[in-house]
Amino acid sequence: MPAQAGRWGRFSEHQARQLQRQVQAKEERIVELEMENAVLHLRLAQCRGMTGEAGSAAAGLCPRCLEQDPPRRSTPPAAPQLHRRVQVGVQKLKQDIKALRASSLAAFRACWEHLQDGLSAVEAAVQGAQLCHQALLAWQSKVGQLERSLQEADARYQLEKQKRRVLHNRLVELKGNIRVHCRIRPLLPFDKEFGDPASQDSSVPAGVVHAIDDETVLVKCAQPAHPLINKTYNFERVYGPEESQQVVFGDVCPLLTSLIDGYNVCIMAYGQTGCGKSYTMLGPHSKEERIPPWGPHSDLGIMPRAAAELFRLIAENPSRRLQVDLSIVEVYNNNIFDLLAKARGMAASGCRREALTTKDARREVPLLTREPVHSAEDFVALAARSLRLRAELATLVHARSSRSHLIITATLTRGPAAGGSPADQQAERPPLEGRPASGSRGGASCGRAPAGSPGAQQPKEQVHAKLQLVDLAGSECAGVSGVTGSALRETSFINRSLAALADVLGALSERRGHIPYRNSQLTHFLQDVLGGDAKLLVMLCVSPCRKHVAETLRCLGFGARARQVQRGQASGGSPAPRKPR
Known part of the structure; x- marks a missing residue:
């Protein structure tokens, strides 16, 4: 469980860093758009100045010239449309930033809740491990008792085995x-x-x-x-x-x-x-x-x-x-x-x-x-x-x-x-005397x-x-x-x-x-x-x-x-x- 809590903590930090990088990128984009907006305002002012000069020049012309070459009607400048587009982009960016902040906050809250759940699970696991350790100690003690009992039973078995061998031989001899x-x-x-x-x-x-x-x-x-x-x-x-x-x-x-x-x-x-x-x-x-x-x-x-x-x-x-x-x-x-x-x-x-x-x-x-x-x-x-x-x-x-x-x-x-x-050989040796000794083994031929x-x-x-x-x-x-x-x-x-x-x-x-x-x-x-x-x-x-x-x-x-x-x-x-x- 401590490992699981560590994984949850690393996941929350990673997601928080990702959200911070996204916020930083949006802010940099806002700065770029503001600079672009300022440049567009500057160009709009220049266009307006040029339009005023042209109007003054046209006012100084003679009527005959105006009749021969009437002044062309100037096209409405594109600066207002551009300004509106910039404002719309800025508002959209602000809405995106707001939505991003809301989602980041929701993700942070979810990570925090998961972290709390992980910590609770770790605490429960630690308590369970302590209980298991205590149970293990009790079982080890019981195993030690069983091993001692097994050794005692084996010793009694060997003794009874020797008695059984003697009694069996006596029974055979009685028969x-x-x-x-x-x-x-x-x-x-x-x-x-x-x-x-x-x-x-x-x-x-x-x-x-x-x-x-x-x-x-x-x-x-x-x-x-x-x-x-x-x-x-x-x-x-x-x-x-x-x-x-x-x-x-x-x-x-x-x-x-x-x-x-x-x-x-x-x-x-x-x-x-x-x-x-x-x-x-x-x-x-x-x-x-x-x-x-x-x-x-x-x-x-x-x-x-x-x-x-x-x-x-x-x-x-x-x-x-x-x-x-x-x-x-x-x-x-x-x-x-x-x-x-x-x-x-x-x-x-x-x-x-x-x-x-x-x-x-x-x-x-x-x-x-x-x-x-x-x-x-x-x-x-x-x-x-x-x-x-x-x-x-x-x-x-x-x-x-x-x-x-x-x-x-x-x-x-x-x-x-x-x-x-x-000791084992002595226990296995039968009580009778005069048992045959090891004989020679012979091969298939009559020679050695x-x-x-x-x-x-x-x-x-x-x-x-x-x-x-x-x-x-x-x-x-x-x-x-x-x-x-x-x-x-x-x-x-x-x-x-x-x-x-x-x-x-x-x-x-x-x-x-x-x-x-x-x-x-x-x-x-x-x-x-x-x-x-x-x-x-x-x-x-x-x-x-x-x-x-x-x-x-x-x-x-x-x-x-x-x-x-x-x-x-x-x-x-x-x-x-x-x-x-």
Whole structure:
């Protein structure tokens, strides 16, 4: 408003100066006209004098001369007309001056009124500015109070966050560091093709495996010339044939919170071939070459859902700056093959890896390819590209029987730039001891990867936690699956590795001094998961068919032994004993 008042004042002064210049110009014009009038009066007097002299001369002439040349009648002088014109001009000028003075006075009064209005507006604006300043001071004080309250709330939030982490870990431990869930697949059309009586005869109950409740499985089977089977098994969670993929993942999801908190997590699918392990872990396989290749979203398995949840949790707390690296291997015929190296176009013989045990009793796989992923889509796309290279074979039991154990490992790391303050790092460090140290990164070749490459060794990175998704190959009976030749050899390796896994869990449950991890590349690769401090979830997948009841009982017995494992101090072919929890 002071600026507006200044503009009004400058406008009034400018208009007043213009009016003064106009008045001065009119006055100068009046002076010029008066001088011109005086000149005209002078010329009129001269004309009159000349006219008098001419009259005197004419009076002295003789009559004869006058008769011969009578005197011409003089024309009336123009001086009176000119005088009248001058008077009219002067009067008009006086009227113009009078009108100009009236308009100037009116303009001056209008400017004065505008100036008074501007001054009033400036005063009102100054008063409003003072009120706004007072309000601003009050709001600044309130903002300061809110900032202090926000700092206090943030401090309480960090404290509650640490308490929540501890309580969540205790809850997971109360449920068991090794948790066993059981999922019963529904009867499928191909069960009829293999002559299962439960699927053909309506008088026979549909299936021999039933979910009594959320924690109990009943196996009831009566066959001619066989003893009656009527056994119940209890697990942490039992899913009936009608349970959806979303319900299954709902019980897996809390483990990803433990993963973000810094605990290693492993989810393992175990069971007979054709019982739904790959469906549970990956979803239904589609022949179309698209990403994801496992059918509609509602049928997605644990792996793609876990990838989406993992990156959602990372995005919720970007201050951690966690990075995700992916490695994918298959254990085929008791050999470890790097599927990511295969996906890069290398020969299968050049992608073989071997699990080693370090001096601190930790397992690592040198030269294993790890590729960074930045979203769930990248995670799923990379996994899909590698899974196309997995060994598969059609058998009498399953048209796409997996002939290898698939292990997908997502490693969460925190680089030097993402460490934050020492206090923050200490707050984020999980309370468990014996966490795996940073492993070496391997390139696509069997030699050492060059520095700066995606597979080069990164000694400064800090491993935050690891997520392992394991889709085991299914145990099978050669007489039922009908395999021969090389496929029979694959079946032998599969069954032996699964037997070695059962031996390891049995030794852990009995607290033996020696744990036979090295009896199989599978158990050696999973050594940190089975005997370490990871949160392990075993998903038992069983078939309800009567003809598979023997394999079903074997699978449920495996799960019952796994529930009895209380992991503590143990050693198994390692140079140093493990630290107790």
